[in-house]
Amino acid sequence: MPPGDREESDAEAVVVVLGSAGGPTPKVGRRPVAHALEVADEISLVDCGNGVAGQLVEAGLDLAKLRRILITHHHIDHVADVAVVLHLAWSQLRAPVRVIGPPPLRRLFELHYEAFEVDIRSRMADEGWPHLRDLVDVIELTSAETVDCGPARITAAPVEHPPIPSFGYRIDVAGRSVCFSGDTRPSEAVADLARDVDLLVHETTYLNNAASYLPPERAQRVLTRMRSVHSEPVGAARIAAAARARALLLSPVGAFGPTSDDEIRREARSAYSGPISIGRDFLRVPVPSHKEVRN
Secondary structure, three states: OOOOOOOOOOOOEEEEEEEOEOOOOOEOOEOOOEEEEEEOOEEEEEOOOOOHHHHHHHOOOOHHHEEEEEOOOOOHHHHOOHHHHHHHHHHHOOOOEEEEEOOOHHHHHHHHHHHOHHHHHHHHHHHOOOOHHHHEEEEEOOOOEEEEEOOEEEEEEEOOOOOOOOEEEEEEEOOEEEEEOOOOOOOHHHHHHOOOOOEEEEEEEEOOOHHHOOOHHHHHHHHHHHHHHOOOHHHHHHHHHHHOOOOEEEEEEEEOOOOOHHHHHHHHHOOOOOOEEEOOOOOEEEOOOOOOOOO
8 A cells, every 4th residue: 555545534643843953052942852742642753852751741731642653753853852751751652652763773672671671670660660671672774665554564774864864754543644755865765755744843953153163174075065965945945845745843943053934934935835834843833734734
């Protein structure tokens, strides 16, 4: 069954931006990368930057509805709390959460169980809980793959974020489709993955004013590097247009200085005519139905 051919549903779907900051350095007003898709009484979490458990609760999302976690790559701002969030949600979980991503995802969890053995054993004894590992189902990816996760179909494809192996994901569930690019330079793989998707969540890095905030000796090297592994607003917008995505959410947002949502949107608008949202922590973006007429 091709993506998008899942059973139709009138269920509302929303992407909640839990962390919109590009890059590992802590930032005022933006937490590290994490996005939640809530649909059909289930939550899919894409990336797990530091503090994501608290962000989920502050956003009003129910930890008991967490069904799957997708990790795009192993940069710390995307993966720091992938085991921690499940450890902190442990008391709310009634069935294993599927965790999908590239190696060394399984080893990361095994090291977590070892590092926090005192707490895990204590809570098992005090509360009668099963071992945390019994509520975690890890699937490691090394190439493009499609995984059926109950009502959701997860399609993963390698994207271009060298030298780190990185994946983008498409989630088809309850008649809705959302694609998450992960960190990547503009990539045909994302355009293919996001073909006719209801919402494309694509990273962006705003570099127009970066040279004003970088020492001259660093600027050329850093900007060349950033453009080789990330997507400026117009590059992300071109991918959205090529994919015929019905709506675009630019998130996370990387920058070296102040950013303007209006300026980012203006750049993207030059290449994409559909609805454009700019990521901010706790922004809620409804996923349009593919039945809706494209703007």
